[in-house]
Amino acid sequence: MDSTLIHVCLQTETAPSADEDHEVGDRWVCSCGDNFVYREGFNRAGYQTLEWWPAPAIPQPRNAKRRGLLFGPRKG
Numbered sequence: 001m002d003s004t005l006i007h008v009c010l011q012t013e014t015a016p017s018a019d020e021d022h023e024v025g026d027r028w029v030c031s032c033g034d035n036f037v038y039r040e041g042f043n044r045a046g047y048q049t050l051e052w053w054p055a056p057a058i059p060q061p062r063n064a065k066r067r068g069l070l071f072g073p074r075k076g
Contacts, residue, residue: 009034010052028052
C-alpha cells in the first residue's frame with residue numbers, strides 16, 4: 001500500500017479514532033487484514049506527526065509438528 005494514500009478502513013466505526021490516546025508502537029489490524037502501527041512519521045505536507053501508518057504483519061512462528069508432517073519420518 002502506498003503510504004501517501006488514506007486507507008478506507010481507518011474511517012470505519014471499528015477503527016481507532018484520532019481523539020483517543022494511543023501509545024507509540026500500538027498496532028491495529030483492520031477487517032480486510034491490513035496492519036497498522038501508531039508511530040511518528042512525516043505526513044504529505046512534510047510535517048512530523050503521530051499517526052496510524054501501514055506496517056507489515058508480525059510473523060507468527062510455525063508449529064514444528066506441522067512441519068514434520070509435510071515430509072513424514074525418514075526412512076533408511
